[in-house]
Amino acid sequence: MNIVIPMAGRGTRLRPHTLTVPKPLMPIAGKPIVQRLVEDIAKVCDSKLDKIGFIIDRDFGKEVEDNLLEIAKSVGGEGIICYQNDKFGTAHAILCAKDLLKGNLVVAFADTLFKADFKLDTSKDGIIWVQQVDDPSAFGVVKLNEENTITDFIEKPKNFVSDLAIIGIYYFKSGETLDEELHYLIDNDIKDAKGEFQLTVALENMKKKGTKFVPGQVSEWLDCGNKDATVFTNKRYLEYIKDQKLVADDLKQKNSIIIPPVYIGDNVELENCVIGPYVSIGENTVIKNSLIQNSIIQTHGKINNANFKNSILGNFVTFEGKSDDFSIGDYNTLQ
Incomplete structure (x- = not known):
C-alpha cells in the first residue's frame, strides 16, 4: 500500500504560523498534523505500508523534509x-508523485484529520472517505444508489442531493488507472473555471469507465484550516487519546494544577499555574503565574502572568497578559 499526501499549499488561513512552518507540521496534541493523518490511515489499513510520498514545495527546506521522512x-x-513548485490543482499535485501511483494506493490531502471505525476493504475498486454534514452546499x-455505490459527484450543490461530504481521502485499488486518468486531463488540457486540473474530473471519468466507488464513512471529520478549527481539533484529539501517557516524565511542577486532558512535552516548567483542560504545551516551555x-x-x-484560552502561540514566544482569543506567530514578544 502506497500513500500520497499533497501538502505543497501555503496554509494562508492559518497565518501567522504558516509563515514559518508548513501547515501539516503544525502540532496537534504533541504531533504534527501530517503525522496524525498518516497514523490514522495506518490504523484503517490492514495492508503493510510501503512508500509514503509527501508532495511539498521545494522551498520547504531540508529540516521539513527530514521530519517527513x-x-x-x-x-x-x-x-x-x-x-x-507550480500549483495547477489537485490532479496536478497527485501527479507530482507519479512513480508511486501503482497498485493499492491512498491519496490523502494533509489539511484534514478523521475518526473512523471501519477497516479498509482493498478488494473494492475505490473508496472515498465521507462524512454527513449539516450544510452540504459548502462541500463536494x-x-x-441502493447498492451503496457512488453514482454522482456534485460540487457545492445549491439544492439538496446528499449530505455525504468528501473529506479529501481516497483509496484506489489500481494506482495505474488513476495515473492514466490524471495524465489524460493534463494531456488534453481539461481544466476547471480557475484553470486548474481537478481530481474530481478524473474520478468521474473512472466511474464512467466502470470503476465502482463506495463510501468509507467516518465518525468525525476534523479540519485544521484556520486557528479556531485547529484549536478544536487539538481538543478532540486530546479527548481521543486521554488514556495515553501525555505528560513527560521530566515535567518540573511547582504549586500548579493540571486539569486533563493535557499534553505536555519534554523539559517543561510550571510554577503557580492552572493548566487545562485541552491544552498542548511543546518542549522547553516555561510558564509561571498563569491560567491557560x-x-x-x-x-x-x-x-x-497570563490568562488565556482558545489560542495558539508559536515557537519561541514570550507572552504576558490576558486574552480570550489570539494567535501569535513564532519569535514574537507580547507584554
Whole structure:
C-alpha cells in the first residue's frame, strides 16, 4: 500500500504560523498534523505500508523534509519527497508523485484529520472517505444508489442531493488507472473555471469507465484550516487519546494544577499555574503565574502572568497578559 499526501499549499488561513512552518507540521496534541493523518490511515489499513510520498514545495527546506521522512519511518513506510513548485490543482499535485501511483494506493490531502471505525476493504475498486454534514452546499458531496455505490459527484450543490461530504481521502485499488486518468486531463488540457486540473474530473471519468466507488464513512471529520478549527481539533484529539501517557516524565511542577486532558512535552516548567483542560504545551516551555485553557502552545515559550484560552502561540514566544482569543506567530514578544 502506497500513500500520497499533497501538502505543497501555503496554509494562508492559518497565518501567522504558516509563515514559518508548513501547515501539516503544525502540532496537534504533541504531533504534527501530517503525522496524525498518516497514523490514522495506518490504523484503517490492514495492508503493510510501503512508500509514503509527501508532495511539498521545494522551498520547504531540508529540516521539513527530514521530519517527513522520520514520520514515514515511524509507521513502517519509506518516505519519498516529491516537489510541486507550480500549483495547477489537485490532479496536478497527485501527479507530482507519479512513480508511486501503482497498485493499492491512498491519496490523502494533509489539511484534514478523521475518526473512523471501519477497516479498509482493498478488494473494492475505490473508496472515498465521507462524512454527513449539516450544510452540504459548502462541500463536494457524493450520491449513492441502493447498492451503496457512488453514482454522482456534485460540487457545492445549491439544492439538496446528499449530505455525504468528501473529506479529501481516497483509496484506489489500481494506482495505474488513476495515473492514466490524471495524465489524460493534463494531456488534453481539461481544466476547471480557475484553470486548474481537478481530481474530481478524473474520478468521474473512472466511474464512467466502470470503476465502482463506495463510501468509507467516518465518525468525525476534523479540519485544521484556520486557528479556531485547529484549536478544536487539538481538543478532540486530546479527548481521543486521554488514556495515553501525555505528560513527560521530566515535567518540573511547582504549586500548579493540571486539569486533563493535557499534553505536555519534554523539559517543561510550571510554577503557580492552572493548566487545562485541552491544552498542548511543546518542549522547553516555561510558564509561571498563569491560567491557560483550550490552547496550543508550541516549543520554547516563556509565559508569565497570563490568562488565556482558545489560542495558539508559536515557537519561541514570550507572552504576558490576558486574552480570550489570539494567535501569535513564532519569535514574537507580547507584554
